[in-house]
Amino acid sequence: MAHLITVELTKEKKSKPAADKLGFGKYYTDHMFIMNYEEAKGGWHSPRVVPYQPISLDPAAKILHYGQSVFEGMKAYRTLDGQIQLFRPQKNWERLNKSHARLCMPPVDEDLAMEALERLILVDQDWIPEEQGTSLYVRPFVFATEPLLGVASSKEYLFIIILSPVGAYYAEGINPVTIHVESEFVRAVAGGVGNAKTAGNYAAAMKAQELAAGKGFTQVLWLDGVHRKYIEEVGSMNVFFMIDGKVVTPALNGSILEGITRDSVMQLLRHWNVPVEERTISIDELYEANRNGTLQEAFGTGTAAVISPIGELNWNNEKLVIGGGRTGQLTSRIYDTLTGIQNGNVEDPFGWAVKLGG
Amino acid sequence: MAHLITVELTKEKKSKPAADKLGFGKYYTDHMFIMNYEEAKGGWHSPRVVPYQPISLDPAAKILHYGQSVFEGMKAYRTLDGQIQLFRPQKNWERLNKSHARLCMPPVDEDLAMEALERLILVDQDWIPEEQGTSLYVRPFVFATEPLLGVASSKEYLFIIILSPVGAYYAEGINPVTIHVESEFVRAVAGGVGNAKTAGNYAAAMKAQELAAGKGFTQVLWLDGVHRKYIEEVGSMNVFFMIDGKVVTPALNGSILEGITRDSVMQLLRHWNVPVEERTISIDELYEANRNGTLQEAFGTGTAAVISPIGELNWNNEKLVIGGGRTGQLTSRIYDTLTGIQNGNVEDPFGWAVKLGG
CATH class of the missing domain: 3.30.470.10 (Aminotransferase class 4, branched-chain amino acid transferase, N-terminal domain)
Known part of the structure; x- marks a missing residue:
């Protein structure tokens, strides 16, 4: 047209x-x-x-x-x-x-x-x-x-x-980032505009990010505003965890953004027959999984960084190191595949790449 | 200086x-x-x-x-x-x-x-x-x-x-407004930016306001985002209720704006020896007070309208008429006194008026 x-x-x-x-x-x-x-x-x-x-x-x-x-x-x-x-x-x-x-x-x-x-x-x-x-x-x-x-x-x-x-979003390459789990500030709540890509969400998030950066952390992990215990997003990215061989990400609950990278990661995992679930995930569940040795990998997803591995969570002064602080194997595979499809170096079985001027 | x-x-x-x-x-x-x-x-x-x-x-x-x-x-x-x-x-x-x-x-x-x-x-x-x-x-x-x-x-x-x-904020004068009690959308939550006067709060509130206006209501009454039952604000105003001779307004809880008119109304009431309380107020309490005949007056406060009497609440299709839908006696007295102090026609025992170029 x-x-x-x-x-x-x-x-x-x-x-x-x-x-x-x-x-x-x-x-x-x-x-x-x-x-x-x-x-x-x-x-x-x-x-x-x-x-x-x-x-x-x-x-x-x-x-x-x-x-x-x-x-x-x-x-x-x-x-x-x-x-x-x-x-x-x-x-x-x-x-x-x-x-x-x-x-x-x-x-x-x-x-x-x-x-x-x-x-x-x-x-x-x-x-x-x-x-x-x-x-x-x-x-x-x-x-x-x-x-x-x-x-x-x-x-x-x-x-x-x-x-x-x-350039590459993280100057140092895709090294795992350290995360402050935010207990005071809230990004959004169901009924609000957290699931819309609107300016106010980003202004509202800056204070927590600046305080976390001041303590030496790269990003903030947002908990829900009602119970203050369910995982929402990390910085301005969606977030995934691999627990006991299964990948989980917070369900779309009205307060988190419906990320396009998030959707692509889930499709990719299903294509690979890696089990993936959208559901509520509590911060306690992550610490519990860490204690019993089943918390294997964690990463954020977004257009800017594509995939951002998470090496460490810090919640109420309790540090949780994920995968020895190194980028997980599945995380790397997702990163390589997605960026490969994006820049045209990897076969695209999904029809995601759109050529211009063709 | x-x-x-x-x-x-x-x-x-x-x-x-x-x-x-x-x-x-x-x-x-x-x-x-x-x-x-x-x-x-x-x-x-x-x-x-x-x-x-x-x-x-x-x-x-x-x-x-x-x-x-x-x-x-x-x-x-x-x-x-x-x-x-x-x-x-x-x-x-x-x-x-x-x-x-x-x-x-x-x-x-x-x-x-x-x-x-x-x-x-x-x-x-x-x-x-x-x-x-x-x-x-x-x-x-x-x-x-x-x-x-x-x-x-x-x-x-x-x-x-x-x-x-x-001009006058309401073209028709200070007639009581009809209010839709909002059950789906949330204005703000503690830990967010609801207590800051920032643009995003107003963008976030427009959808509920438009839907309410479409149903014939003047404004929205916001409930809290956690329990969905405590009164927060009305439109972009603070809100007061007179119940059984006592005036109550929601306490500053981190999600509502610290209104200057709100503070002035409380000082004025104390000056008049009218009891006034800042506390949590549930929507159920208002309907209960209405049933037992103790809900006497209600009004919003803000710089634009100064005082906006509330004649009617509508919550889950249950209509609650306040004071016969007419402006309450105390509400009128507050409006006349505050606007009188503001425009210099009423004595100002508080030192609130500031003359310019004096």
Whole structure:
């Protein structure tokens, strides 16, 4: 289906950073995609690729006061044979619209979003880094712009996609991280917006993360806000544990995000005939499994890090070391397979890879 | 203490709306206050009053992705003898900084904020409406601007104050509102950010409000996210009930906002020797009190509406009418006294009114 996406090319291309200086979300490409929503003009209009540029917002724009916003994250890879591919992008557009519904925001045409992304990436394809572990991070985001201070959903929005060449998420490679199990702060609770990818969830999580980092831990493990004992997420990732040969991850309970990497890991495990369960997992169960020697591996999953092995939990001053603090065998296999499928180096039996410009 | 606040006056003054067209947060004055925070430049700098104008933001600015933001609300009044006064503004600056601490944002100098506000209001004092029920609404807000996509607190912020002439909050006067008691959605939970005045809380609350409005109710009464039975807030207001001659309001439990109107109402009641208690209140207790005839009055409190009488609760299809659906005697007395102190028509034994430019 053809949409009228206009393209205005930049007159001044930026210089590209060296692959070893990329980091995460520090550099942006030459162009961006932008589209307006105005209820008074019939909805979404003026989809366009334009030079990367500042946005002009009225100081009363609702995003600045009432936080109505949704974002997504995905990665584009340059394959060895020179093609460009994305990983399950349709899932991101589906989730974007689920988040929109929760935040009282108007849905986006998923085909148009996909076409917009393809146009933008093709325009900026020279920015896709090719070194091991690098990719072009894609950040679609939508936010409220109507300049009214009444607390009600906005009648005007911007949908924007920006691109950022990124290095490996953890500079040191996929070494296991140390985790602080959070007892004071809560990320989200069922009935809230924890299952939507909205800005406020991330702002709310920063305090615990900063305090944990100050104590030398890499990330926070979130417990549920009701019983304060069931595992929710780790940092901004979903989390998996291998206990006695079986892989478990918290069930979607209304307060955790429905991760696309989470879903892919479960499909991969089933494909390998590794038993996997979605269910409630208490922090006590993990400590008990550790005591009886059945807690074998643990890892977080998310678009940015893909797979992040967990080496250590710390809960009420009791340290729990997982797998001798080394990356588990299954964790490594998942990481290698998923990143391999993502960058086109490993066969994709699931049809997850989507080639662009084909 | 003298701060170097510069003032740039507009060359083109806007025309002012008629008093009966004001509404809430629809019109803005000719000027705004703005100040930058950059960690790399030693913190807050360049405080200035400038013509009201759009803000330029990088598309990667953290507010648009991770929601780090705090706001406040207060009102300025023109008294009958021509003076300008605010209501307990120091409490707003204190709360702003409490919210900042929760959101990992750098504190603002409260004296500077107060001086900035005074300068701005004096520049735009012609905008203070004088009709009954009108005022100049003051909106200070602070948000993250650093253009980095890593999830971590920003090292750059903007602090802005805008002013909006507003009419009476409820166009129909202070008639009692009808309330939907919310059983599905949750506003906040202890350990989260419900006690901070941050954007994400308001985005999270919109869905329930829209659904309730669709059923013909004015506002939502929020229950706690853990037991789903204790009263939290009503809409974005604190809430009070008069039961058997005693006034009760939910205790500050970590998930509700510490309202300045809430505190003022409690002080006023104590001044009048009306018993007032901060404690947990279950929805069952309200229905039970209604059955035995002791539920006498109910009202919400907040800066925008000041006092909003509640005429009716609806919980699981069971309607509870309070005080025959009419505004209670005590509720009216509180409203008249508080708004009288705020606009300078009633004696202020508390020292709450702060005159500007004196």
